[in-house]
Amino acid sequence: MPSRGAPHSPAGQGLPERGLLLLMVLLFLQGSVLPFGAASSPDVSQPAGLNPHKVADVGHNVTKKAFPVLIFDYQHIQAPFEISLWVLLASLMKLGFHLIPRLSSIVPESCLLIVVGLLVGGLIKLAGEDVPPVLDSRLFFLCLLPPIILDAGYFLPIRPFMENLGTILMFAVVGTLWNAFFVGGLLYAVCQIQPNNPSVLHQLELLPCLLFGSIISAVDPVAVLAVFEEIHINELLHILVFGESLLNDAVTVVLYHLFEEYSGVGVVTVMDVFLGIISFLVVALGGVLVGAIYGILAAFTSRFTSHTRVIEPLFVFVYSYMAYLSAEMFHLSGIMALIACGAVMRPYVEANISHKSHTTIKYFLKMWSSVSETLIFIFLGVATVDGDHDWNWTFVTVTVILCLVARVIGVVGLTFIINNFRIVKLTTKDQFIVAYGGLRGAIAFSLGFLLDKEHFPMREMFLTAIITVIFFTVFVQGMTIKPLVELLAVKKKQEAKRSINEEIHTQFLDHLLTGIEDICGHYGHHHWKDKLNRFNKKYVKKCLIAGERSKEPQLIAFYHKMEMKHAIELVESGGGVKLPSAMPSTVSMQNIQPKKPPPAKPVERALPQLPRGREEEIRKILRSNLQRTRQRLRSYNRHTLVADPYEDGFSEFLLKKQKMMELEKKIKHMNNYLTVPAAPPDSPTMRRARLASDPQSYNVKPASDSVPSIQVDLASPQSPDSVNLMDEFRRAEQEEEDRGLMMRPPGDGHAAKDQQKLMRCLSDPGPSPDEDEDEPFLP
């Protein structure tokens, strides 16, 4: 049993060690339960499932047995239980890796997961049981792959994708074709050049070789995502490699089916090639079309969901999944359908759904894709242990070398051609990263797994070679790409968020360029973008977006999102937030400037400044009088005797209201004692207290400001200070009035409008940390 050994640290176990221990425990658990589960093979489970019922029926005729108090019925729940166990293992692995700090920075997660898979597979095998066929192709393509692709497609950064679409397509289509034929062809040639020792390789014909080449040449989106996510490379390179991995699916599907179809026959005619090309166009464009249709349906449905917000995310998921399944039904490219569906529906759905639904969608997608990815890598490890392998040194090493060479030549050659058409050229460093980032993954394995043993006697050899290539790319290239990126000083991703200035100026520049293009008479990039935007605004948005938001310009939507984000940040950090209804400025949304001092508000300035001695006196008096309510104040601040408004605002508000009532009563009392005309009940202070339509207007202000205004003497009439205090109060009041305190509540209409705006804002799709998500549709 491979044992990592429990660490013996005298000072108790630290967190990393605990993580290791957790892993060990889990592995044992997995090892013990799964064989047990696997032991009950499918044909046994059926009658076992029926048995309890049969026993029940039979039981009536047979002699009565003791009533079983506790039954262990594993078969009943076997399948879901095992699935859950795998998912749990995957999630705990993910947790565990991040508890071990040094490991996760050196080794990418995908490698660790494969290792875990290998270990689990090894454990199961050692326990003597059959390894469950986990990387079943159907399971992979129908359950594990879609969440990852949907996540990628929904959050695809459209702008860089579209700008580099030509380059991406070149790499995806031409690059993959070149790879497939180069690897397949040369492999066949190599296999034929051993006339002295007639080996098994001689039986390999051209078409199976080409088929193998097409399987192995496709860059895998899952692996690319897993590795590139950790290296934070700049946007351009990321989208190039990632886009290529997504779009080469169509090519792979066509090539695979073409060669598989004709491998039996052994001959491919020109007609077949021609049909293959047509098939490629159908597969690619058909996939995109299917995806777009479902995307539009989803967007349209989301228009009407304002009353049933709870199921909004469900529409997004189900429509996308159906797009994938429908495309797969016709053997079109499911991946392209998913991408198209997600990308098309996103701007409209986001305009329609609530903030919470948006968050739900985002987190569900991230969760599913994360679990899927983890499971895929673990299963790769398990399947490696499981499968029958046919290791052929020549074949495997030649494959690995050819893959690398083909990739490098392909990238360099294509870049040479593409750079003539690009404004921003790809440098050598870029080319290197693109070539090095061409990772293969589980899709290649699953495609190989799907091969029929009858037609392809070489299946095991293929699978071995595929796994070797996958391991090589994921381990070697995956582990070394991070240090290489550092070494070559490749530009990294810029983390900062987009500012409103950028947004405004980018739109301005877009208009400028469109105008200049018109003057030049050049139908360029901007011209078509502008046309599409106009079409979108005029027709599409009206259909697909509910209500008034269809007319809202992009800039405004962006601005609202940004303000919301800042507002939430500010509240979370406990800063001084003032809602618009309390501010007399012309700014309709919250003018929150966490970095800069907020523009001075008349309300603050108008509060009088008391001399310090007086302040102390007043505070003393008030403190003594507020004794009985002290236990109800949750936070006791030296400067204000009012509880911190940020804790549970509403109950504080009630508390204050109550105090106000008492205050008014006491003042009325005092009026009977004092000859000084008391402050009218509708004094500025009272009015301001009543103004508190929202609890948050009671800000934590310095004592000198707030003390005389709110906490005016609650002393009993017999208090020696009371008269002085009343004078003080009156003086303060006069001072306030002298300064022209703006006491009327800012126009009720204004407040109402602001409230409305706030409500709408709250129903907006919420803030997103990812800067790319902030971009408007086709900026």
Add this chain to the structure above:
Amino acid sequence: MRRSSCRKQDEVLIDRLEIYQMFPVICVSVSTAAIIRLHERFEFLDKDQTGQLRPEDLSTLPKLDFNPIGDRIISAFFPPGKETLDFASFVRILAHFRPTDKNHARGGVLQAPASSSTGKLKFAFQLYDQDGDGKISRAELFQALRAMLGLRVTEEQLESIAERAIQEADLDRDDAISFDEFRKSLEKVDIDHKMSIRFLR
């Protein structure tokens, strides 16, 4: 077409020579193919064949009408005081949008050439800065926003956006955006890519 194609070739060749002789500066920055194309366009726009463009010639372009900042663009071609535009000036202004040639160092040029990112940004800045004082004031930003957003947005919202933008960008607190602040706020945008028209290479 007004002329037959072969006559046009000759005319273009003659024009090209003239251009080379009279305006050597342009030839350095814009390629010959681009100049030829621009010349064709110039003649297309020049409806009354005077060899000079007038503002009306440009404003007759239908798409420019739709463009929210169309009038500003036209006034960039016709600075105050000048009513006509000859071909050299036409090309000189459009040379701003030539893709930046990062690889060739321009030795001996005193200023940054027009097609560098600074030159491009300066051009865009001038479109904002209507009164030419070297700063984008709040009012000017407001005007630009109003032009871009039209009447769909209330006065209030525009003001708050302008306010927000100025506060974000204005680092020296003079309540206006200077050229350096403008450039800084666009540092994450790839200006060379965004403000380039491919055929002007």
